[in-house]
Amino acid sequence: MPRYRIEYIRNKCIGAFACVSMDPASFAMNDDNKADLTNARKEQRGEDEVWIIETDELGSLVQAAQACPVNIIKVVDTKTGKVLAP
Numbered sequence: 001m002p003r004y005r006i007e008y009i010r011n012k013c014i015g016a017f018a019c020v021s022m023d024p025a026s027f028a029m030n031d032d033n034k035a036d037l038t039n040a041r042k043e044q045r046g047e048d049e050v051w052i053i054e055t056d057e058l059g060s061l062v063q064a065a066q067a068c069p070v071n072i073i074k075v076v077d078t079k080t081g082k083v084l085a086p
């Protein structure tokens with residue numbers, strides 16, 4: 001199992017694009033003014049559309065999650081269950 005899981009609640013994105021400037025390798029601006037999480041799978045949780053990636057390399061994902069003004073990017077250590085960000 002990859003070491004980290006990133007969960008991004010895309011429908012709650014307000015288009016501030018802090019994530020894109022912090023981690024352009026993982027986040028990109030979309031025409032609907034929300035950020036896309038690159039290569040994510042999508043999961044519907046109630047009313048939320050959660051985009052998920054699992055990876056062993058964090059890169060700048062923690063910084064991106066911390067920069068998001070609405071705290072909708074979560075970084076979890078899958079080994080310990082600890083939430084690393086936001």
Ligand code: SF4
Pocket residue numbers: 012013014015016017018019020034035067068069070071072073
């Ligand atoms: S920083 Fe948060 S609100 Fe801004 S584009 Fe990224 S996910 Fe959306």
